[in-house]
Amino acid sequence: MALPTLTKAWQHNVNNAISALGSALADNRRLLRSIKNALVGFGNNPWTVRYSSSSVVAGTAGDGVDRWSADSDLVWAAAASARSWIVLRQTGVATNYELLLSCEAASGTGTTLMAVISFSAGFTGGSTTARPTATDEQILLNGANWGGAASDQATRWSVMQSTDGQCTRMILCIAGVVTAYWLFEKPANPSTGWTNPSVSYMVAAAPTIGALSAQTSVLGKMRNSSTTGNVVITCEGNASFQIPTDTVYGNIANEITGEWNMVPLGFESYTVGVRGRHGTFQDMWMGSTSIPTGDVYPNDGPPSSAQFVQFGNLIFPWNGGAVNLS
DSSP states (O other): OOOOOOSSOEEEEEEEEEOOOSSHHHHHHHHHHHHHHHHHTOSSSOOEEEEEEESSOBOOTTOOOOOOOSGGGOOOBOTTSOOEEEEEEOTTTOTTOEEEEEOBSOOSSOOEEEEEEESSSOOBOOBTTBOOBOTTEEEEEEEEEOSOOSSSOOEEEEEEEETTSSEEEEEEEETTEEEEEEEEEOOBSOOTTOSSOOEEEEEEOSSOOOOGGGOTTOOEEEEETTEEEEEEEEOSEETTEETTTOTTTTSSOOTTTOOOOOEEEEEEEOSTTSOEEEEEEEEEEEOOTTSOTTOEESOSSOGGGEEEEEETTEEEEEEESOOOOO
16 A cells, blocks of 8 residues: 655654753753744744743733743743743634643642633633633643653654644653644544634643553544534544554554555544534544554655654654654
């Protein structure tokens, strides 16, 4: 089977390393700020800073000021206390599609975040002691782990974004295993009548996230009109198994070609009012759980031939170079 043809052009900021800096808080401050810098640093259609708080000074909606200019600007505190937050916008998904990252919870290690999506309304308000809100907001992480380590550890992270801004992926690895996926996506083949179609995921676990297809409690979010829905990833299979994870039928190399599966992915919602299958992910596939994180496709040539890479059991476009995990 030939490798799939990409539908998007991609920008890569990958194999980034954050050394152990002496404490989990120092590590996570540097890591989260570095990811933010990567999102706003792409050459084509980058995310933009809408406004932000350093815990000392909070901006106003639309001022465009990035107050996360130093690691020390990221301050974690309980919800009613002075803390840091930032609102990022990606117009490639929708005109006012925004992501709020708020350093909430009294975390001495910086391992938790309040992460909230506004699908199309945009955030307003906010102060040093209160996060911004949006009329269509949906919480992705509620003071939960976002992927950073709870102890002083080195990390590797990669961010990739389509040049049109429609698809953004962040993958975080600690000690060679995936600890977080962030996916902010405008899908292909959206259901007719779906206003501002998008799917948003922030999935994190320690010490490893494992096989995403097996994480039945891991949910993405979508919204149509006034209804927000929980979204699960779908892939090929039958009533009793999924191709990438079944140990008899699919979790093996093809016995005719010797090739491993790259299974296209869709998504569906089971929330009343938006139930159904609503589209497909662009340039993202699921692979066998037998394939180690960091393996590339094809794997029969020099590193420069790597067109795709597998993290956990998700497969993404790659820039042709080596893959560094730790």
